[in-house]
Amino acid sequence: MNYEKLAQLLIPDADVKPLEYYEAQYPERGLEKGAEVTRLAPSPTGFMHIGNLYVALANERIAHQSGGVFYLRIEDTDEKRKVEGAVEVILSSLKYFGVEFDEGADMGGAYGPYYQRQRAEIYHAFAKDLIRRGLAYPCFCTEEELEATRNHQTENKLLPGYYGEFAHCRSLTEEEIEANVKAGKPYVIRLRSQGDVEKKHTFRDAVKGEITVTENNQDVVILKSDGIPTYHFAHAIDDHFMRTTLVIRGEEWLSSLPIHIELFNVLGFKLPRYGHNCSIQKIDGEVRRKLSKRKDPEASLTFYREQGYHKQAVKTYMLTLLNSNFEEWLLKNPETPLEEFKYSIGKMGKSGALFDIVKLNDISKTYLATLSAEEMYDFLQEWANDYGTEAQKGYFADKDYMLKILTLYMGIGGKKRRKDFICAKQALETIAWFFADGFHPEYAYKFDNATVKQILSDFAAAYDFADDNQAWFGKVKAVAEKNGFATDMKAYKADPTAFPGSVSDVAELLRIATTGLSNTPDLWTIMQILGEAETRARLQTAIAAL
């Protein structure tokens, strides 16, 4: 077999350069010792999964913390999945969450191109070299033939795949190959695997620790019939020439690690370090499964934007899942920027965590409670502009009024900050009743109409907008007393049957009448914000409704 001739026949590519050219073109990066070069290599499907953020954050932290480089490579080798504008989605959604690349697709850099489709020449050069060395060969098997083989293997409980005796095209003669090519039969290029599945090695994974890997014996496809490489081949070449030092990727890749090891080996490249991280899961009835793009809205990064989760909160939550000691650090250093946390690969969990929206909500509340009224105003307005209803956008017309509401709802100025807000959407919904078109009270009192009417009327008569909190509460008490309600909570608790109710019940009636809700922050302040006219009007409306 004349391999040189075969290589020329299969990959006639004229502009393929000698291999040394590529080594010279993409030299070692010459970074400081310990600096890691990491990457995110998504497929441009137009959908950003929360898992993308998760793994991006890990890679980004490690690169930047070590003084290295974090880049974006687009794995667009699958024509069918490609979506227009997907790169823009990737870039913008990660940027929103504060993950920034140093180089890569749409940004440039010395190690590009960063789109795999634009790197065909490099892949061809190396595939051609493998053919020349007898380490790769063309395969003309059709889909049907491959399936027949697979069925035969499964029926006979044999290891499925294209290997050994099942690799029909492995032993094609030069004449047969030539005839097939001349006949125009489509072909792929396969690796002529030298591995033995019986041989096992221990491999050190940066997150999983010591693991056992078997040698690869599959004659995997390296170039598809359209001349585009498969993931495996592109991975080896790209991560070598982009000088990646550490590959952190999802654990679904663990089982193809043997292929990658053999590929790097046969190509003469140094293997990067690998860390396979677990995917975020969800409990669905009885089953635990990966967060699904189709079934779970929270799987999509856009979900968090639509709901108005603060990016810092989402990032913080990701970090708590990513590094087990992060949460403790955060508790001790609530004011410190997240970037100062010492991220370590070794602290990454070995088993997949369940996504916990309740925990995210708690983190969000805690974070939002650190914002000032102005910051909250800006955050809410920004969200409303993109995702809010027309009415919600209108909330920002009177900034002063909004600021007062936020100050109240966030407990600013009080001894303790409140934590009522989870995300922008929920926040605007909870304060909606402050605005004319958001106030739709459904009065639900615990007392009979006559009593309620009496109390409401008594309060309306006594109410003076100028009263301070003390004086105001004194009047609430007076109204309570006049109607036989307990004003001394201790006395009331000692014998609740002695009274129709207590001051707290009176306060509740007033609260429901003015806000439509039984739970709100301080009522006196609410009446101050609403203003005298609105307060009186709401009281009258409530009385009239009885």
Added chain:
RNA sequence: GGCCUUGUGGUCAAGAGGUUAAGACGGCGCCCUCUCACGGCGCAAUCCCGGGUUCGAGUCCCGGCAAGGUCACCA
């Protein structure tokens, strides 16, 4: 089914032969002179199972079991 990985409260988890088995979220209860929220205090709840090794095992070994991943011209 083969192979790989992983099994500590409901969830995230600390733990690397000797601990009353941390902490956080959630739940429950009490307290905080109007509700709620915040905060404080407290309670309940965990080492997958079975064998070994050892004076002693969540931790080491073996065997089960369970869950997840993977077996494409998808990444």
